[in-house]
Amino acid sequence: MYEAYYHLDKRPFALTPDSAFLYLSATHRKALSYLIYGLGQREGFIVITGDIGTGKTLVIQTMFEYLESKAIRGVRLAAANVGPEDVLPLVATSLGLSQTVTTKAALLAEIERTLLHRYPNGVLLIVDEAQTFTPEALEELRLLSNMNIQGRALLQISLVGQSDLRDTLDHPRMEQLRQRIIAWHHLEHLSANEVQDYIDSRLKTAGRKDSPILNPDMFPLIHQWSGGIPRKINILMDRLLLFGYLEEKQKFDASDVLKVIDEIDEEFGRHPSSASATDAGKETPRETSGLASKNDHSADEVSISEARIDPQDTLDDDVWSQQISEPESAQVRDRAEALERGIAQLRSSPDENDRLQAEGFIEKPPARPMNIDPTEMKNDAAPRKGWFARLFGR
DSSP states (O other): OOTTTTTOSSOTTOSSOOGGGOOOOHHHHHHHHHHHHHHHHTSSEEEEEEOTTSSHHHHHHHHHHHHHHTTOOEEEEEOSSOOHHHHHHHHHHHTTOOOOOOSHHHHHHHHHHHHHHHOTTOEEEEEETGGGSOHHHHHHHHHHTTOEETTEESEEEEEEEOTHHHHHHTSGGGHHHHTTEEEEEEEOOOOHHHHHHHHHHHHHHTTOSSOOEEOGGGHHHHHHHHTTOHHHHHHHHHHHHHHHHHHTOSEEOHHHHHHHHHHHHHHTTOOOOOOOGGGTTOOOGGGSSSSOOTTOOTTTOOOOOOOOOOGGGOOOHHHHHHHSOHHHHHHHHHHHHHHHHHHHHHTTOHHHHHHHHHTTSSOOOOOOOOOOOGGGOOOOOOOOOSHHHHHHOO
């Protein structure tokens, strides 16, 4: 909605992972390096853990683009609550096997035969959301890692999951698998300095030229509210730019960030922030460490309570008009008119029109049969370039 106003090519803070926006912080650089290191070693396990919203999916996406550029087969398992009986069928399906065999021994033999004949250079298997795998399921993966040719694993396995995965792997019963881990990295939260670099990097990738202009006094406050979690930074910055679009602002400072934080907190049933621009540099006790504790998910989870309206609390028009001062009423009207103008302008854009319909801003037209010519479909799957050169300097 605000892209045209700030002359941006795309939304810089969308929540959908996009490797074009990869910001190579020290922790993300190390995670990618470990994954590539494991691919070269062809043995053992690589483990990448991180709190919710720290960029694990983006790391996986970027790694698969690297594999594609090197013509190496990569397989991703993304399933929740996986038991031991599910592991082999999932791996077989990801390798393109029809699973005509029914016994475990026969399925293992078929997987090994496929790896030997089709992928003699090995396959990288990335297990996403690995914290949802039972210990027995992780043991099944360990058995798969035994497949090798001339001492090199046919299936290089990387486990990627939330911080709870550390607790599972630390259990005494996981000793055999733990001894096979050759590299382990926990994605850290961004530091205060990295938060500013992260925001500037995403705006630059989105095509920023002259605006928006961000005052340095706002970055400590963003770091404090987000805890250095990239996804929460994206949420706050996306709302800040929307706020600026509605208010026709090109420049932002800490006071603007505070207004948006209060709006978000009110929407999610939390008390508005009592912080001020002068408090922006202070850290709360929860945020004094770059890493959250294993069992502390307060920074990442939000409880949304249902809104209930008491009929006796409703106000008639006369009472309502007395509750809002004239300046406030004018401000509300101006913001509503700005929003209506924006929606009217965006109706002409098919992509934005679809998004506005989905979000309920405008009425969705009656459904009609689709008539798609496959020859007119564009291939947008070409791998992006540039991140690997930034990572390794070539």
